[in-house]
Amino acid sequence: MKRPFQLNTHISAKYNQELEALKHSVLTMGGLLEQQMVNTLIAIEEKIPNLAERVSLNDAKIDAMEHQVEQECMRIIATRNPAASDLRLVMTVVKVATDLERIGDEIVRINRLIQSNGMPNSEFLLAGLLDIGNRIVNLMRGTLDAFARQDEKAAVIAHKQDADIDRVYKKLLEQTAEEIKSHPEDIYMWMDVLWSVRSFERIGDRCKSICEYVFFLNSGKNRKKISTKKNLKRLLKNG
């Protein structure tokens, strides 16, 4: 059974507000993360360790927000006994908050590269990191947008972007391996690079999971096993 998901139709106006606030809370969290990511890219491009440090310190805010969201979900489950779509929303919000918090941690990891002053002076690396970073920002934006509107089509489109990110990630890995081979004395420096490239890729995966929750939220079905290609075709066909 498929019905448009509506939050504002409960008899209890307070319950409506609580669910709205809950959904809004993860979007606020996502917005802050997006800003963190953009700042990280600026710090990488212009090599500003101070900015990277500030981004790392900001992560405490994200952690606190995740804690608040969890508390609120617990409170709503205990006091409201949400059922059906409301229950799915609460469960999804818990999972999204966890994923967002992890994205925050990955961003901190990326920033360590700049803070440690160990970033190798390499054209391809800078270009590669900015490329994957910008793709990640787009993916994050698309994912949060899909979640906010509970738009399955937007979720599939965002989901698909992760494949490009994986491709860029692999290319960066290969190039890094080449660099390590030719300059084995700098291996520690390049290992830091590997970690941060890996962090970018992980953020992509987290966003992908959030896109999958959009399906779960709307239909109650887990779309993980269904290929996105099939999904995309189906959704685009249905308009």
Next chain:
Amino acid sequence: MLKLFEREVIAVDELSLSQTGIDVRDLSVELNDKRVLNEINIRIPKHKITALIGQSGCGKTTLLSSFNRMNELNRRHKTTGEVWINERNIYNKRENLAALRSRVGMVFQRPNPFPMSIYENVCFGLKIKGETSRRVLDDAVENALEQAALWSEVRDRLFDSALTLSGGQQQRLMIARALALSPQILLLDEPTSALDPLTTLHIEELINQLKKNCTIVIVTHNMQQAARVSDYAAFLHQGELIEFADSDSLFTLPAKQQTEDYITGRYG
């Protein structure tokens, strides 16, 4: 730090006197030589909804009815202690009981409309108080019915017998009857136990609206209802007040093991 959820909850032990609607001090009640309430001390917050929960026979209803001295309808009762409402101990010898009960309204488990018209039911209290002006009565009836979310359903048949209304409507009529007297405090004794879930939600929503003007105390067996509707909750067990806290804490992290056992269904 950014706060994602705006909620102002004052902890029960931080309630000031001006935030207290009913201040109960060392209240003990004996009915038929049996001690039903044992030295209860509780401060019911003003303009909030407080739920009393506990097993049958733990003293919830007795505590509720001691707030407007309804217990005294039982001849073999004995009450000691004080209940302060509006800086006045209602257990003083010169308290005007009729006036007290018009300030502290009560709605019972089963709707008990008088066998009169809907209109007469709502303005009954006002008439007893001596109000005769038709205009005042009309306004009061419309106001009370509107507040009780019943006006739109009965406006065309105000002079039909109240007994023709459905159970949910009758219960809302009872709330309207209590509201017509503009009470400061509204006591609800299981107001929805005989109603279907959706009507229950409507009445709960109504209760939530009413707290702007009234302090509300609700007795309920339905724990979920207590959790949904109340701002504060008190757990009673065998005449003792075990725990009193804001509902968010009581239903997510109760301080006492007994409360935890009760709300998680582990008792007995």
